[in-house]
Amino acid sequence: MSGTNSTKADSARPRKFLVVVDKTPECRVAIRFATRRAQHTGGRVTMLCVAQLADFQQWRGVEEIMRDEAYGEAESLLHHAAKDVNDLSGIMPELVIVYGHPKEALIELLKNDRDISILVLASGTTKEGPGPLVSLVSGGEYPIPVTIVPGGLSDADIDALA
Numbered sequence: 001m002s003g004t005n006s007t008k009a010d011s012a013r014p015r016k017f018l019v020v021v022d023k024t025p026e027c028r029v030a031i032r033f034a035t036r037r038a039q040h041t042g043g044r045v046t047m048l049c050v051a052q053l054a055d056f057q058q059w060r061g062v063e064e065i066m067r068d069e070a071y072g073e074a075e076s077l078l079h080h081a082a083k084d085v086n087d088l089s090g091i092m093p094e095l096v097i098v099y100g101h102p103k104e105a106l107i108e109l110l111k112n113d114r115d116i117s118i119l120v121l122a123s124g125t126t127k128e129g130p131g132p133l134v135s136l137v138s139g140g141e142y143p144i145p146v147t148i149v150p151g152g153l154s155d156a157d158i159d160a161l162a
Contacts (some may be wrong), residue, residue, distance in 0.1 A: 013115060014038075014041075014042050014043045014044050015037075015038065015041055015042075015043035015044070015117045015118060016043060016044045016045075016046055016094075016113075016115045016116045016117050016118075017034040017035075017037055017038050017043055017044070017045050017046070017116075017117070017118050017120050018034075018046045018047075018048060018109070018110075018116045018118065018119045018120065019031050019034045019045065019046070019047050019048070019081075019120050019121075020047075020048050020049070020050075020102060020106060020119075020121065021047045021048065021049040021077050021078055021081045022049070022050075022077070022102070023077065024124065025125070025151065026122035026123060026124055026125060026151030027081075027122065028084075028122075029122035029149055029150075029151050029152075029153055029158065030120050030121055030122035030149055031045075031047070031081055031084060031085060032084075032088065032155060032158045032159075032162075033120055033122070033147070033149045033153075033158050033161070033162050034118075034120040035084075035085045035088050035089050035091065035162075036088075036089070036158060036159055036161075036162030037118075037120070037147075037162045038089065038091055039088075039089040039090075039091060039162075040162060043117075044091065044093070044094065045085055045091055045093040045094070046093065046094040046095075046096060046113070046116060047078055047081055047082065047085075047093050047094070047095055047096065048096045048097075048098070048105065048106065048109055049074040049075075049077050049078045049081075049095075049096070049097050050074065050097075050098055050099070050100055050101065050102045050105045051067075051070035051071045051073070051074040051097055051098070051099045051100075052070060052099075052100070052101065052102075053066060053067060053070055053099060053100075067099070070099070071097065071099075074097045075097060078095045078097060079095075081093075082095060096109060106119075110143060110144065116144060117144055117145075118144060118145050118146075118147055119144055119145070119146045119147070120146075120147045120149065121146065121147070121148050121149070122148070122149045122150070122151040122153075123148055123149070123150055123151045124151055125151045125152045149161075
């Protein structure tokens with residue numbers, strides 16, 4: 001009987017909440033919601049930041065400098081977000097930086113990391129609409145559930161919901 005219980009426990013890994021980190025104001029809402037959900041469910045937080053390169057391929061040296069700058073900016077965004085997660089919950093998030101476009105990077109990460117169980121996004125609060133990733137996932141098929149949090153929620157609202 002104890003063999004059955006240990007098999008169940010071994011296969012029950014903590015939920016892994018994925019958040020895409022960018023410069024949008026709603027990103028902070030998604031990070032806080034994912035952090036609080038992970039904290040309340042014994043889960044983990046993975047944060048993806050995509051270093052986007054301009055289509056500039058004039059000179060190799062300039063391209064390398066731009067690549068380094070894009071990576072540095074992504075790294076800075078992730079480190080600030082990771083500090084917020086850790087300060088809020090004590091959780092040390094997993095940090096992922098990739099080059100490319102957010103849509104392709106997100107799909108690739110979901111294919112390669114089967115431990116991710118929920119994608120958390122926050123909707124935009126401007127007239128431009130919900131945001132490119134929210135629009136993307138609302139029309140696509142993803143192998144995991146997607147939680148879309150209203151981008152205008154206050155910290156108290158998020159804490160009450162999560």
